[in-house]
Amino acid sequence: QQQVKQSPQSLIVQKGGISIINCAYENTAFDYFPWYQQFPGKGPALLIAIRPDVSEKKEGRFTISFNKSAKQFSLHIMDSQPGDSATYFCAASTANDYKLSFGAGTTVTVRA
């Protein structure tokens, strides 16, 4: 079964808007939560990652929010641009496990 549940499956946002992708997990031993970005025809690439000892991490227009008690984390893309159109995957793993469990992915389309 999917260890990390991701929603929505797809979303469309206008240029300048905010894209929000949500993920939930069950394994309380998870302590590494990366997000990967994938463009068509390419492999996924690390976008941003967070540890559970912080509630938020921001890199440019991308922010991860983490709620340990709810076992949820989310990616916010601020001021969305057409170049952000891609598929985004959340993932999780434990500290000593180098195997990532991936969410199902969210396809983001930013309309100009």
Next chain:
Amino acid sequence: NAGVTQTPKFRILKIGQSMTLQCTQDMNHNYMYWYRQDPGMGLKLIYYSVGAGITDKGEVPNGYNVSRSTTEDFPLRLELAAPSQTSVYFCASRTSSGGPYNSPLHFGNGTRLTVT
């Protein structure tokens, strides 16, 4: 710096045929992985390796085999191809030092396989 290189980019197989998907990395990474990506299903781990001579099964290993004779190469073998193996296959690697937080996965650009 080539990173992770996968060949071929595309392949069409007939049911029952076999093939090897090639993966090589030039970053001297110990850990290597094979994932398959199906629409709406995310990335599923097929096999992984923590170093030359060591391999282990992931979530969906049935119908596949791997070997790791060198640090650089991690080929994925499909025996008796089935339509259920139609997918996009990604190879990835990472270093083993510094923990997961300091050693992100590096992916190749994938092999799109169709079995008809």
